[in-house]
Amino acid sequence: MKLCFSGNDYKYEIEGVMKLFIPATLFDIVYGDDIPQNGDYAFVRVKELDKHALLYVLCRFKGKTAHKVCSAQHDDDREILLSRLLFKVMSKLTGNVPKWGIITGIRPVKQVNRYLGRNMSDNEIYEAMQNEYLCSKEKCGIALKTARSQKKILDELKPDSFSLYVSIPFCPTRCSYCSFVSQSIEQCLGQIPEYLDNLCREIEYTGHLVSRLGLVLDTVYFGGGTPTTLEAQQLERLMKTIAQSFDLSHLREYTIEAGRPDTITPEKLEMIKQNGCTRISINPQTLSDNVLKKIGRDHTAQQFFNAFEIARQVGFDSINNDIIAGLPTDTAESFANTVDELIHLGAENITVHTLSIKRAARLNRDREKGLLENPADKMVSYATKRLLESGYVPYYLYRQKNMLENLENIGWSKPGKESLYNVYIMEEVQTILAVGAGGSTKLVDTKKKRLERVFNYKFPLEYNKHFGLMLEKKKEIEEFYAQKE
Ligand code: SF4
Numbered sequence: 086m087k088l089c090f091s092g093n094d095y096k097y098e099i100e101g102v103m104k105l106f107i108p109a110t111l112f113d114i115v116y117g118d119d120i121p122q123n124g125d126y127a128f129v130r131v132k133e134l135d136k137h138a139l140l141y142v143l144c145r146f147k148g149k150t151a152h153k154v155c156s157a158q159h160d161d162d163r164e165i166l167l168s169r170l171l172f173k174v175m176s177k178l179t180g181n182v183p184k185w186g187i188i189t190g191i192r193p194v195k196q197v198n199r200y201l202g203r204n205m206s207d208n209e210i211y212e213a214m215q216n217e218y219l220c221s222k223e224k225c226g227i228a229l230k231t232a233r234s235q236k237k238i239l240d241e242l243k244p245d246s247f248s249l250y251v252s253i254p255f256c257p258t259r260c261s262y263c264s265f266v267s268q269s270i271e272q273c274l275g276q277i278p279e280y281l282d283n284l285c286r287e288i289e290y291t292g293h294l295v296s297r298l299g300l301v302l303d304t305v306y307f308g309g310g311t312p313t314t315l316e317a318q319q320l321e322r323l324m325k326t327i328a329q330s331f332d333l334s335h336l337r338e339y340t341i342e343a344g345r346p347d348t349i350t351p352e353k354l355e356m357i358k359q360n361g362c363t364r365i366s367i368n369p370q371t372l373s374d375n376v377l378k379k380i381g382r383d384h385t386a387q388q389f390f391n392a393f394e395i396a397r398q399v400g401f402d403s404i405n406n407d408i409i410a411g412l413p414t415d416t417a418e419s420f421a422n423t424v425d426e427l428i429h430l431g432a433e434n435i436t437v438h439t440l441s442i443k444r445a446a447r448l449n450r451d452r453e454k455g456l457l458e459n460p461a462d463k464m465v466s467y468a469t470k471r472l473l474e475s476g477y478v479p480y481y482l483y484r485q486k487n488m489l490e491n492l493e494n495i496g497w498s499k500p501g502k503e504s505l506y507n508v509y510i511m512e513e514v515q516t517i518l519a520v521g522a523g524g525s526t527k528l529v530d531t532k533k534k535r536l537e538r539v540f541n542y543k544f545p546l547e548y549n550k551h552f553g554l555m556l557e558k559k560k561e562i563e564e565f566y567a568q569k570e
Contacts, residue, residue, distance in 0.1 A: 087126040089115045098164040101189035105491045106175040142170040146178040183491045186219030191484045197228040234480035238508045246303035252521030253312040261381040270314050276545045283552045285326045287520040292330025298566050302331045304338040304506040313348040317356045324360040338505045340364040346392035347384040354399040367392050368407035372423040376415045406432045411440035411461035411489040420464040428475045433502035437468045439492035441485040461489040472497045481511045522548035528565045
């Protein structure tokens with residue numbers, strides 16, 4: 086498909102809106118005043134006149150054409166006006182009206198926060214989100230609720246606090262939809278001892294660094310991968326190294342992702358609880374055994390229930406369960422069953438993701454095979470309705486590229502059980518120091534509105550190989566804080 090620009094170069098915005106209707110597509114970009122004679126296209130023109138400008142969008146899609154036009158004053162936001170025109174034209178041609186409207190960014194809550202900052206009422210916010218972004222009332226309502234849940238958490242955030250992220254990029258097997266830097270344990274068994282030695286060194290190094298900088302450890306998060314892929318003694322060594330390297334007296338949350346139920350044993354959960362972990366994730370993704378098999382997860386729904394039971398017996402009172410809407414071969418009925426069973430089980434957090442497929446080719450291939458024709462939108466709406474009815478509140482929300490039907494991921498929580506770390510990382514309001522392969526340190530200075538990232542090596546092999554070099558790079562953290570003074 087061609088995207089043609091005449092008198093403007095709003096490529097980024099127009100491409101973003103176009104992808105809402107035709108995801109995972111590479112567009113031909115053309116500049117000039119000529120309207121294409123054949124094929125599908127979007128022609129976007131801005132014509133400057135003396136006192137105003139004329140904006141015009143004409144699209145041809147699958148043999149049908151439609152257009153819209155409007156005028157703009159000199160100080161009007163042309164990108165937004167053109168995006169709205171294109172959205173309306175493509176909605177008409179495709180019959181599809183994406184519920185987030187023209188909001189294409191990963192954090193739709195930002196727009197709502199902007200309005201809340203102006204003390205607007207709920208009705209005024211609904212109206213503004215509809216008029217400005219063509220956002221549906223349903224999605225605006227969720228964004229508004231999310232913003233409200235976050236406010237208390239953000240208000241309690243202490244300056245000079247930070248979170249520690251520990252990356253364990255190993256899993257028992259690799260799921261077919263995985264977009265993380267994670268390797269199956271068999272592939273990299275030989276690298277693990279050296280990886281753990283280096284990881285302990287990096288934890289100690291980070292401990293010294295934060296005491297020099299006077300930072301206070303607020304939350305710890307073990308992610309990956311699946312941290313519980315490691316043996317109990319290996320995990321214990323990491324947790325003890327953290328306890329020796331940092332002052333944990335101000336710690337408010339300690340999460341370990343025990344994502345895959347097939348990695349959970351009573352011994353591991355007891356050990357992590359004794360060593361200070363307060364919150365875990367046990368993720369079924371779906372409670373349909375057929376779908377689990379299809380996506381390459383080597384466990385059954387029953388193993389998930391067993392793992393959950395073990396976690397309760399060990400005494401965990403803050404458990405998260407992740408599920409995914411839109412998995413290949415899943416149906417609206419079996420997804421609804423997953424949601425209902427989890428609500429009945431009563432985890433403190435339930436996170437509803439929408440399937441996102443990293444590679445465009447893969448998304449299209451699966452679509453062609455008819456594997457992704459399930460109603461993700463219906464699934465997400467069902468989960469939203471049931472979770473709200475059951476007393477859960479949305480507390481963080483984000484979107485990724487290539488998500489089915491341009492939907493979102495939402496973290497739901499029983500009131501008061503929200504994960505602080507998830508809010509901080511999503512809202513980019515607190516420094517996150519990451520250790521381990523694939524970790525990305527995020528340095529935040531909210532006063533000066535600065536955000537910088539320091540990346541670790543992605544894979545365990547290169548992390549081990551270039552470990553010394555990587556520690557050198559971490560000097561950037563001290564430089565960042567020196568500028569903060
Ligand atoms: S458990 Fe998560 S990180 Fe591991 S392979 Fe599956 S999707 Fe990837």
